[in-house]
Ligand SMILES: C[S@@+](CC[C@H](N)C(=O)[O-])C[C@H]1O[C@@H](n2cnc3c(N)ncnc32)[C@H](O)[C@@H]1O
């Protein structure tokens with residue numbers, strides 16, 4: 001049994017912004033104005049009321065989520081996940097008890113890896129948020145001890161200064177919301193595509209491949225502490241290549257002919273190129 005008991009997570013009501021409290025039944029959260037939100041059977045909380053949804057199914061759809069899980073579970077991005085865990089270890093070496101939010105967490109792959117690979121994971125209080133309900137349900141099912149929430153990064157349902165650290169892997173964010181939910185001197189860890197990321201896959205799709213910028217622009221109000229670039233080659237099979245394509249934004253540009261050519265290629269070595277940057281709130 002771990003000796004450390006994580007504090008009860010605190011949320012803000014997405015309708016009126018008042019604090020939300022767990023009700024005596026243990027099955028729902030409610031604010032003083034009686035806006036109430038039930039915990040789903042998987043244990044997650046949906047804090048994205050319909051009036052804040054811009055579409056019926058915002059974020060990644062079920063097919064994209066399934067493709068992402070299939071590709072990630074095959075281990076192709078595991079070296080990057082390990083590097084993320086090592087950066088969290090560095091922050092934790094100065095501050096052992098750490099509340100960490102995975103922003104745009106998708107189906108929770110990195111949350112699971114962090115729980116496995118971080119040296120002091122029992123002192124990490126992990127939370128995840130994503131706008132896609134399917135993804136959050138899948139994440140919560142696999143990792144019931146982590147509190148997952150359906151919500152938007154543009155209007156995070158957490159009080160000011162809730163987290164010691166925010167992790168953002170290939171996901172959108174709002175700089176002011178990041179500043180607001182982080183504690184003083186809080187850390188932000190971003191993973192963004194490096195110039196050569198998935199180069200050979202892109203060559204299939206675009207007549208002229210453009211490299212990503214080498215450095216991601218600094219989020220407003222943060223100072224860069226360190227940057228690490230990780231690149232290596234992967235050789236997914238045809239089915240895994242199709243899954244990879246489906247989880248990327250350039251899937252929209254791949255017509256049936258391109259997809260067939262990608263499927264019929266015997267072997268394709270694809271470069272990965274990740275930029276991990278650790279920032280601190282100024
Ligand atoms: C490229 S995926 C990355 C998912 C995960 N971090 C990973 O690397 O496996 C981007 C994620 O951001 C989510 N997303 C998009 N818009 C969002 C928003 N406004 N608020 C929260 N999440 C959002 C999507 O649903 C999707 O799961």
Ligand SMILES: [Zn+2]
Nearest residue numbers: 013016031035
């Ligand atoms: Zn309310």
